[in-house]
Amino acid sequence: MKIEAGQKAPDFSLYDSDKNKVTLTDYKGKNVLLLFFPQAFTGVCTKELCSIRDNIALYNNVNAQVLGISVDSVFTLAKYKDEQQLNFPLLSDFNKEVSRAYGALYDTFVFDMKGVSKRSAFVIDEAGIVQYAEVLENAGDLPNFEAIEAALAVTN
Secondary structure, eight states, X not given: OOOOTTXXXXXXXXXXXXXXXXXXXXXXXXXXXXXXXXXXXXXXHHHHHHHHHHXXXXXXXXXXXXXXXXXXXXXXXXXXXXXXXXXXXXEEOTTOHHHHHTTOEEEEOGGGOXXXXXXXXXXXXXXXXXXXXXXXXXTTXXXXXXXXXXXXXXXX
16 A cells, blocks of 8 residues: 555554554654664665664654664664664564555565565654655665655644
8 A cells, every 4th residue: 555645644553672562643743754664784774774863853853753663573673773872763563564554565675585664754743644755666765854854844
């Protein structure tokens, strides 16, 4: 299913790297930046998420919660978050249900891996409406962070 701006964001519940259950509706009244990424410990994913870490004030200043989502296990994500000193939650979509619901799932990825999250970005406003949606086919590409920041600025 393809998610587009103007749609209600599909709700979900996933476990974070601290083994806490996180639900999208927990953030009602806040903007949310969902960043789906293919796999922890890979070059482009690390570049993307460390950039968010280093610029977290941009998101905090617009009342936005950043959530990183991949199909990695909670244990892998915990190690990755610790090693990279990431300052936002990483959520495990191990069962691939949320990635599928957002249209952000590769059928086949590198090394014949099945069901890996596509690098994607979704800005969800305080009312749960998608204000920005970008799903990248090429895992080597990064989301358009200028467009993401512009969408977040409009939501305030």
